[in-house]
Amino acid sequence: MYALRQWSVRHARGLERLYAGLERVLVGLRPLFARIGYERLEPPVAAMERGAKGLLFDCRMCGQCILSDTGMSCPMNCPKSLRNGPCGGVRPNGHCEVKPEMRCVWVAAWEGAQRMNGGTTILDLQPPVDHRLWGRSSWLRVAREKGVPGRPPAHG
Amino acid sequence: MVERRDLDLLHDPGAPLPSLPGHSSRGRLERVLRDGKFAVTAELNPPDSADPEEVYERALVLSEVCDAINATDASGANTHMSSVGISSLLTRAGYAVVMQISCRDRNRIAIQGDVLGAAAMGVANILCLTGDGVQAGDQPAAKPVFDLDSISLLETIRTMRDESRFLSGRKITRPPQVFLGAAANPFAPPYEYRALHMGKKISAGAQFIQTQYCFDLPLFERFMDRVRALGLHEKCFILAGVGPLASARAARWMRSNVPGIHIPDAVIGRLEGANNQKAEGKRLCIELIQQIREIKGVAGVHVMAYRQEELVSEIITQSGIMEARQARERTSAAPRLSRYRPSETNR
Numbered sequence: 001m002y003a004l005r006q007w008s009v010r011h012a013r014g015l016e017r018l019y020a021g022l023e024r025v026l027v028g029l030r031p032l033f034a035r036i037g038y039e040r041l042e043p044p045v046a047a048m049e050r051g052a053k054g055l056l057f058d059c060r061m062c063g064q065c066i067l068s069d070t071g072m073s074c075p076m077n078c079p080k081s082l083r084n085g086p087c088g089g090v091r092p093n094g095h096c097e098v099k100p101e102m103r104c105v106w107v108a109a110w111e112g113a114q115r116m117n118g119g120t121t122i123l124d125l126q127p128p129v130d131h132r133l134w135g136r137s138s139w140l141r142v143a144r145e146k147g148v149p150g151r152p153p154a155h156g
Numbered sequence: 157m158v159e160r161r162d163l164d165l166l167h168d169p170g171a172p173l174p175s176l177p178g179h180s181s182r183g184r185l186e187r188v189l190r191d192g193k194f195a196v197t198a199e200l201n202p203p204d205s206a207d208p209e210e211v212y213e214r215a216l217v218l219s220e221v222c223d224a225i226n227a228t229d230a231s232g233a234n235t236h237m238s239s240v241g242i243s244s245l246l247t248r249a250g251y252a253v254v255m256q257i258s259c260r261d262r263n264r265i266a267i268q269g270d271v272l273g274a275a276a277m278g279v280a281n282i283l284c285l286t287g288d289g290v291q292a293g294d295q296p297a298a299k300p301v302f303d304l305d306s307i308s309l310l311e312t313i314r315t316m317r318d319e320s321r322f323l324s325g326r327k328i329t330r331p332p333q334v335f336l337g338a339a340a341n342p343f344a345p346p347y348e349y350r351a352l353h354m355g356k357k358i359s360a361g362a363q364f365i366q367t368q369y370c371f372d373l374p375l376f377e378r379f380m381d382r383v384r385a386l387g388l389h390e391k392c393f394i395l396a397g398v399g400p401l402a403s404a405r406a407a408r409w410m411r412s413n414v415p416g417i418h419i420p421d422a423v424i425g426r427l428e429g430a431n432n433q434k435a436e437g438k439r440l441c442i443e444l445i446q447q448i449r450e451i452k453g454v455a456g457v458h459v460m461a462y463r464q465e466e467l468v469s470e471i472i473t474q475s476g477i478m479e480a481r482q483a484r485e486r487t488s489a490a491p492r493l494s495r496y497r498p499s500e501t502n503r
Contacts, residue, residue, distance in 0.1 A: 080260075080286060080300065084307035084360075085353045087286045088341030088368055089415030097415045098289040110346040123356050128264060128308045128323070 005058045005074070006103070012072040012112035012119075015056075019068055026143040033143050046137040063133030063141070069121040071112025078105040083126040086110075172278055172333075180317065180363065181335035183280020184252040185224040188456075189364065189393040193481050194449060195456030197254060197366065197395060198222040198468050200246075202236035211237065211245045217465050221472040224252040224281055226366070226458070230261060232414055233293025240270055247278035254337060254366075255279045258287030263303035264312065268322055271313055275332030283337040283366060284309040288415045306338055307360045314361030338362035340394075342379035343372055343418035351382035364393040366458040371401075371419045373447055380451050389453030396448045399460040400467050401437040404428040410462075438467055445475040 008015060033041060046061070053059030053074075057067060060076035066083060067074060075083045079098035086106035089097030094107040113119035133141075172182035179186055188195045198218045203210035218225055227242035243255040255274050257267060274282065286306040290298045304312065312323050313336055320331040338357040342350050354365060370376045376396065383389050401407045401419070404427040411419045423440065430436035445457055457477075461468050472478065 079289060080302045080305070082286060082302070082305045084305050085356060086344070086346065086349070087306075087416075088339060088344055089288060089292075090344040090346075092345070092418065094345045098291055104345070106349075107346050110349045123352060123359075125307060125311060125356065125360055128304050128312075131303075 001055060001058065002102070004056060005077070006108065008056050009071060009073050009108045009112040010115075012115045013117070015072050016068060016116045016118065022139075023142055023146065026139055027146050030143050033140065038140055038144060041140060042137060045140050046135065049137050049139050061135050062129060063136035063138055064130060065138035066126060068116075068118065069124055069126070070106075071109040071114070071116065071119065071122060073105050073109040073112050075105055075109070077102075081129065082106065083129065085122075172280060175333070179335075181280040181333050183224070183335060185254065185281050185364070186335040188223045194477055195393070195395060196222040196459065196472055196477060197224045197226055197456065198459040198461070198465075199226040199228060200242065201463055201465060202228055202239075202242055204236055206237075208245050211242055212249065214465050215246055215249075215251055218468055219251060221469045221478070222459070223456075224254045226254040226256060226283065229256040229258040229285070229287070230293070231256070231258075231288065233260065233288045233290050233295065233298075235293070235295060240274065243274055243279050244277050252281070253279050254281040254283050256283045256285055257309065258285045259302050259304045259306065259309055260287030260290065261298075261301055263301055264323055267304065267309065268312065268316065271316060271332050271334070272328070275334055279334065281335045281337060281364075282313060283339065284313065284362070285339055292413070292415050307357055310336060310338055310357060310360040310362055335363055336361050337364040337366060339368065340365045341368040341416050342376055343368055343370070344416050347375075347379075348382075351379055351386055351388065354383065355386055355388050358388060358392050362392055364395060364455075366395045367397040368416050369397045369399055369419075369460065370444065370448065371423050373444065375418075376448070377451060380453055384453050389455075393455035394453060395456040395458040396451075396454055397458045397460060398441055398444050398448065399462065400434075400441040400464055400471060401427060402462075402464060403433040403437065407437075438471060441471050442475045445471070445477065449475075449477070 050059065050061055057072065057074040058077050059074055062076050075081065079096065080087055086104055087097065090104045090107060091097060091100065094104055096102045096104050109122065113122040173184065175182050179190065185195065185197065200211070200214050200218060215225055225246060227239040227246065229239040230236060239256050243253045246253045257270065271282065284306045290296055290300045313334065315321060315323065316328055317331050317334060320328045322328060340350065340354045404424050407419050407424050407427060410417050426440065427433050427436050448454055448457060459468050459471065
């Protein structure tokens with residue numbers, strides 16, 4: 001939802017804290033998740049995640065969430081799905097080149113990042129999207145991979 | 157009609173220059189920039205035609221005054237002869253080329269293959285772009301790809317070059333020796349983030365930057381202040397984008413139809429007030445080049461003369477860049493041969 005998504009960017013700092021807490025909970029639940037089995041958990045958790053993040057961020061379920069690096073503005077709402085920053089086509093009013101009625105996702109991301117404590121991670125280089133992960137839960141991925149050696153850092 | 161010189165059969169026109177320590181490529185643009193000379197690149201307007209002569213005629217006009225010619229990749233999302241095709245024609249005639257790659261039309265499989273092919277043809281410079289949205293061009297019904305973005309594209313090509321492997325990790329037997337470039341647009345929001353974003357492109361592998369058209373000098377100066385404060389001008393070569401506006405009407409059209417172009421009202425007002433708008437547009441471009449040259453941290457200019465290639469040579473000559481640059485023999489993009497004739501050489 002567009003209005004709620006703008007609200008989320010304005011409250012990036014609070015959401016950052018909420019996310020840090022969620023991450024700790026997810027990592028703490030790792031033994032339980034492992035016992036139930038990640039594949040069995042995938043459908044219900046993905047559905048929950050879709051509902052919550054869809055409402056707050058217009059989440060597209062790319063399955064490799066980087067919201068905490070993008071000022072709590074979901075980069076998959078960018079019509080060019082840019083995950084590393086704005087393109088050169090942003091309109092003078094800060095709106096999108098492709099969808100003139102929408103505020104540029106990265107103009108919002110820059111604002112959100114400045115409100116956050118860890119906002120400098122907006123400068124981290126993001127790898128290309130892994131298209132195999134669409135529709136899968138990022139939360140479960142965090143639970144499974146966060147802090148595990150040899151795994152790239154995962155975000156919620 | 158373009159005058160043709162005789163073919164030098166002893167010389168392979170597309171052969172790269174000898175490699176130098178610390179250089180990524182064997183091309184002229186990197187040499188000129190590393191020598192500390194004020195570089196000039198120019199954009200070739202791609203033909204809507206299968207005739208190679210149209211490419212050669214435009215290239216010959218530009219090559220008199222520039223160090224490398226940009227082969228655009230369907231810019232503005234309009235279909236034209238491809239950047240790979242233009243680069244192939246130009247490299248075989250010995251021109252220095254900046255091959256543009258946009259992420260809009262091809263996925264990572266196609267792009268990595270094109271990078272190897274380009275390097276094999278003698279392309280020494282690649283400019284990594286995100287690309288304008290399909291809505292801007294003549295085929296708005298097309299499927300936008302955007303599998304990579306300009307930054308992941310830079311990182312991909314840098315990995316191919318420096319680590320001899322594809323994005324998948326698979327080994328490359330001979331890596332592409334290319335000088336990597338990216339675009340920057342200091343004239344679009346979020347303004348305070350633009351220099352940092354350019355820094356991100358440098359971290360991803362950009363060695364030179366070509367900016368969007370600069371018509372707003374104060375805004376560009378503020379951007380360059382920030383760039384110098386971050387020390388970015390010492391980590392890459394910045395070429396400022398310039399170009400002649402044909403008329404006030406053309407300027408207005410560009411401003412509202414070409415994504416990312418910012419032209420202040422004062423500039424349009426100045427064109428409107430002139431008796432000869434085309435001459436005024438040219439004069440304005442020359443003045444901008446002279447002012448931009450004085451800004452610390454600017455390493456050159458990138459001239460984009462949309463459908464006005466014939467003006468580029470006059471603009472560069474009259475701006476006085478050439479005099480400041482003396483001994484530039486062998487560094488220009490001019491072909492060492494006037495024309496490539498496949499039947500007569502033995503490649």
